[in-house]
Amino acid sequence: xxxxxxxxxxxxxxxxxxxxxxxxxxxxxxxxxxxxxxxxxxxxxxxxxxxxxxxxxxxxxxxxxxxxxxxxxxxxxxxxxxxxxxxxxxxxxxxxxxxxxxxxxxxxxxxxxxxxxxxxxxxxxxxxxxxxxxxxxxxxxxxxxxxxxxxxxxxxxxxxxxxxxxxxxxxxxxxxxxxxxxxxxxxxxxxxxxxxxxxxxxxxxxxxxxxxxxxxxxxxxxxxxxxxxxxxxxxxxxxxxxxxxxxxxxxxxxxxxxxxxxxxxxxxxxxxxxxxxxxxxxxxxx
Amino acid sequence: xxxxxxxxxxxxxxxxxxxxxxxxxxxxxxxxxxxxxxxxxxxxxxxxxxxxxxxxxxxxxxxxxxxxxxxxxxxxxxxxxxxxxxxxxxxxxxxxxxxxxxxxxxxxxxxxxxxxx
Numbered sequence: 001x002x003x004x005x006x007x008x009x010x011x012x013x014x015x016x017x018x019x020x021x022x023x024x025x026x027x028x029x030x031x032x033x034x035x036x037x038x039x040x041x042x043x044x045x046x047x048x049x050x051x052x053x054x055x056x057x058x059x060x061x062x063x064x065x066x067x068x069x070x071x072x073x074x075x076x077x078x079x080x081x082x083x084x085x086x087x088x089x090x091x092x093x094x095x096x097x098x099x100x101x102x103x104x105x106x107x108x109x110x111x112x113x114x115x116x117x118x119x120x121x122x123x124x125x126x127x128x129x130x131x132x133x134x135x136x137x138x139x140x141x142x143x144x145x146x147x148x149x150x151x152x153x154x155x156x157x158x159x160x161x162x163x164x165x166x167x168x169x170x171x172x173x174x175x176x177x178x179x180x181x182x183x184x185x186x187x188x189x190x191x192x193x194x195x196x197x198x199x200x201x202x203x204x205x206x207x208x209x210x211x212x213x214x215x216x217x218x219x220x221x222x223x224x225x226x227x228x229x230x231x232x233x234x235x236x237x238x239x240x241x242x243x244x245x246x247x248x249x250x251x252x253x254x255x256x257x258x259x260x261x262x263x264x265x266x267x268x269x270x271x272x273x274x275x276x277x278x279x280x281x282x283x284x285x286x
Numbered sequence: 287x288x289x290x291x292x293x294x295x296x297x298x299x300x301x302x303x304x305x306x307x308x309x310x311x312x313x314x315x316x317x318x319x320x321x322x323x324x325x326x327x328x329x330x331x332x333x334x335x336x337x338x339x340x341x342x343x344x345x346x347x348x349x350x351x352x353x354x355x356x357x358x359x360x361x362x363x364x365x366x367x368x369x370x371x372x373x374x375x376x377x378x379x380x381x382x383x384x385x386x387x388x389x390x391x392x393x394x395x396x397x398x399x400x401x402x403x
Contacts, residue, residue: 117332122291125330127309129320129358194329200287 005090009075012067012098019064023057032056039272040208048202055113055209062109063102063216070101081168092227093168096220100179103220107186110213121198130279132187135211137274140218143262147225148180154232163239169231176224183217190214204280211275222262230255290331298333302341307381310350310361311374321351321359348377 022028033053037044044052074097078090117123132141155173158165190210197203233251241247288305290298309315321327324342328335342359345351353359362373383393 119332120292122289123331123333124287124289125322125327127288127306127315127321129322129326192323192326194326196330196332203287 002090005078005094006075008091009071009094012094013071016064016067016071020061020068023061023064029053029057032060036208036212040212041273041276042204042208043201044205045201048199048205051202052205052209055205058109058113059106059209059213062105062107064105066101066103066105066108067098068101069105070097070099073097073101077171078168081166090168092231093172096172096175096224096227099220099223100175103179103182103217106213106216107182107190110190110210113209117196117198124197124200124203125195126203126279130191132184132191132214134278135191135207135214135275136187136218137269137271139262139265139269140215140222140271144180144183144218144221144225147229148176148221149225151176151225151228151232154229154236158232158236158239161236161239163235165232165235169228169235172224172228172231176221176228179217179224180221183214183221187214187217204276207275207279212272215271226255226259288331290333292332298331299337299341299344302331302333302338303344306341306345307348307350307377310345311377315361317361319361320357321361323358348380349373350377 023032030053033044033049033056036056037052071094074094077097078093151173155165155169158169190213195203195206195210197206230252233255237247237251288302288309290301292298294301306315306321315321321342322330324335324338328338331338342351342353346353346359349362351359352362379393379397383390
């Protein structure tokens, strides 16, 4: 791993630590909760403010600490890896490690989240079962599967043709597959957990936080898979075309354009409010 | 949305049964909709799993829902519209007989006589 990569890793880790500390600052907690409310288009009533602010802070802390852990672990792996073979793949693995860390962090934070309710209060529940599809848009869920499958196929093709496949690249693919499995398994567990709520709006807020956690989790396999496709594609082209720089640049450009297209399609579909359209088509009640 | 008020004089079982039945009949819970698991709904509403299980059994007996093994409980998929309306009318009739605390056998005999007449 070169010096630039080390500096970038250190900066990302510092950002993560600052974000984690921020989740203990009342002003930042309030600000993040308000920003989250705007993003998901839900009104945050005073009665729910403490609960929601705590849930959002817990989720953000999990993401920040996961980011730091992901970056630190990846940097450690890269530092102990063969520098030459990992040179091209290093930035991709760092990015993938960061997103994987965030996914693990938010999942652990979601597992810890619990808010005791007044046993004498009226409790509300949804009368129909919910699934992962109610929280994560099909584009993102299918996208994760397709990208990871592409990564496995590309790396398989690189190995089959005798292209240079580094341990780092194998690690990217393994991490991508693991992240996808973790999302599908842990995601189902998160969706299956109870949602005790004292009002329909309370339930809507729980849905909102839950959806954001699941979206963070599904992002990891997409990023790791895309990284693996780019790195393995580069190795494959390098091997087949004899180290043509133009071909390598072309494959990176194609992959970046594909990722940008996916990102634009995802953003324009307003995925952070997908759960509202799916679970609250008539709007979240007061 | 369904709710259970622990301070209500109406037992949680009855609160849950009436609301689920109303939602099935109104179509708010459409045919084929999957209900939450017993454990999940009990956790959400802060009531005993046995209460939810008893409610599901009761609704299954009236034909409002059906259990498909490990796949869970679903709102009954009726046949054509007329058949669905007939089933709804039968459930309403059963509900009224239950409220009036009349014997089920007598109610069946009256229904049979009414249909023949």
